[in-house]
Amino acid sequence: MKCPQIITMSLRSAIVALIGSVSVAEVVAAENWYPYDTEVWHSPFDIDSKRSLKPYSPLKSATKPWDICVSLPHVDDAYWLAINYGIVAESRRLGTKMHLLEAGGYSNLTRQIAQVEDCIDSDADAIVLGAISFEGLNDVIAKAKQHNIPVIDVANGVSSTKVTAKTLISISDLGLNTGRYLADRHPQGSKSVKVAWFPGPPGAGWVESADKGFISGLDGNRSIDVVETRYGDIDKKTQMKQIESVLANHPDLDYIVGTAVAAEASIQLLKEKKLSDQVKTVSYYYTPAVHQAIKRGEVLAATTDSTVIQGRVAIDQAVRILEGRSYDIHVAPKLFVVDAGNIGGLDETSMLAPVDFRATFRVNNK
Structure with a gap:
């Protein structure tokens, strides 16, 4: 099983050599990315419920070119580009059609609602939804269900119980894994280290979740002293100012932990x-910049949610539902920490879109 997915560089080089000028993105779309370690939630609509580890294997192919409509907040950053890549690659591999609509940003809820309504009106077979709002799309999700169109909730999460399936990680677990990584490096009773924690903007739900997970991951370890927690907007200027202040306050600091x-x-x-x-x-x-920084030894570690795999699983879930196959209502890649010890053996395209990939809005399999 693959968590992370491991492929040798010699194998990838051989494939590229055989295919010639075909892009890396096209090559990887045909690769076997599975089985991949995932977690399946016991209570699908409770993000904090218990879960079980499962090696995920998708269908070999779809029985027909189902028309899958995808709605995302945007495809302007590395995270949503990775989701887009996973959706495109899996649509090609399975042989489905896919058309993607992007709302142009998180302030455009009305536009995303209208786009999902367009998916319904165009008689899409299924909808994959990366929601702008936790609550704001519930009515249009209910409308899709009335039209017998399954909705797969990917990445962001919605409160609606009318969705058919979820490919959704726990933000709290990102912090949890990070805290555990530090706790493992500095076990209880070892020499104390000083940590500054920069979780993100104050009051944001995802920041509160990550903060809760991080503290839980430390598990009361007295060898890890969180000397300051600094909340702030995640622009580089704000973060640099906060970090500079903390370094002045704690010249003997050992760790800076926080957002990318x-x-x-x-x-x-x-x-x-x-x-x-x-x-x-x-x-x-995880981001591309953090990935490169780990390679250069400038960042020690980062937790990845295998973003590309989330997009792939969402498409596979849609096809399974449409074909009456078995499927997990709530599943997501198992989180893990990337550092110098494992980065050399990772398939980067389980986490990040290839460098030559550009936002793709349509797959036309016949």
Whole structure:
């Protein structure tokens, strides 16, 4: 099973050599990405419920080119581009049609509602929804159900119980895995280390969840002293200012832990202050910049939610539902931490879109 997915560089090189000018994105779309370690929730509409580990294997192919309509908040950042890539790659592999609508940003709830209504009016066979709002799409989801169109909730989550399936991680678990990683490095009773925690904007639900998970992951470990928690907007200027203040307050700091933006901001500051060897940086979620920084030794570790796999599983769930196959109502990739010890053996395209991939809005299998 693959968590993370492992493929050898020699195998990838051989495939590219055989196919010639075909892009990496097209090659990877045909690769076997499974089985992949996932978790299945016992109570699908309770994100905090118990779950079981399951090696996920998708269908080999669809029985017909089902028309799957996808609605995402946007495809302007690395996260949603990775979701887009997973959706496109799995649609091609299974042989389904796919058309994607993007709302243009999180302020455009009305536009996303209208786009989902367009999916319904166009007689789509299924809808994959990366929702802008936790509550705001419930009515249009109910409308889809009235039209017997299954809705698969991917990545962001909605409160509606009318969705047919979910491919949805727990944000709290991102913090939990990060906290456990530190606790494992510094067991109870070992030399104490000082940690500064930068979870993100104050009052944001996802930040509160990550914060709760992080503290839980530390599990009361007295060898880890969280000397400051700094909430703030996740723009680089704000994060650099906060980190600089914390470094001034705690010249003997050992760790900066927080958002990917905090991690990226810390790299420059630590170099300027000649503290890169003393202070280690950890991100509780994954981005291309963090990925490269781990490779360069500038970031110690980051937790990944295997973003591409979420997109792939959502498409497979849709096809399973349409064909009356067995499916898990709530499933998501098992989270794991990436560091220098395992990054060399990872298939990056389980987490990130290939560098040559561009936002793709339609797959036309026949």
